[in-house]
Amino acid sequence: MTRWDALDRFLDTDPEDVGCEQAMALLHVYVELLRADPRSAAERYAGIEAHLRACGPCCEDFEGLLSAVSADQRLKVL
């Protein structure tokens, strides 16, 4: 831990980060695998996870899709 952790994290770049385009292209696949098997999702889509850690807008979209899919599945169970 440093006194400027937030700045250090902001400037950190992960070589595995796949970028917005690739992350969004596979977001629907990643979200379903994450719901079914989080460990497999982390292994298979490490580049997407690296991207979502760094990109606020894509993380927001990820959370939105996860929320929509979860709500949809809850309705089907009822």
Next chain:
Amino acid sequence: MRCATPAPDHRTPTDEQPDRESTEWLRSLASAGPLKEAAVARLHELLLKAARSEVNRRRSRLGLAGPELDDIAHQAAADALMAITAKLGEFRGESRFTTWAYKFVILEVSTKIGRHFWRRRTVAMDAEDWERLPDRFGLDPAAKAEWHDLLAALRRAVDDVLSAHQRRIFVAIVIAGVPVDALALELATNRNAIYKTMFDARRKIRAELAANGYLDTQTPTARQR
């Protein structure tokens, strides 16, 4: 990761064979007449519901009222429906059809919100209020003596090691606080291009600060591995 870990689901999306419900969606949307009309209406209903839920989820960060939020939801659902019906042939069965469809409407909500930003705000993209930086990075004003030199070095790095384009993007996002999607619209580019520019800018600034002893040469990611 800030993003939440969900509860386990029972379906593993690995076989790339559309499930029965997805096959039915594809069949009815590709048909004609009343069957197609009913499927389009049902899909629009699902998309509008998802869009409304999404704008509500984001409302606290948007500062928008009910009618504006509902307007964004309606526009997002209509545009997502048009995109989905035009791209049915691109669905490869890697997920449920509805998951694939929801992605369109979530991305449309982001785009509409980005567009809305410029209607509500008069932020100058190139406003250089560097006094905002300490707050942006959670630096304690009481410890200014400790981080004053670091921020001065950061500003020098922005001026010295970034290209003019990288500097413009950095200032718009970090200093002026323009959201990435709003900036992409303003510059007639896309989120990915902005992200790549910022990715390179962040890497260059960090390398400069590390070379001058302000940050550890090992990044947080490298330290974790």
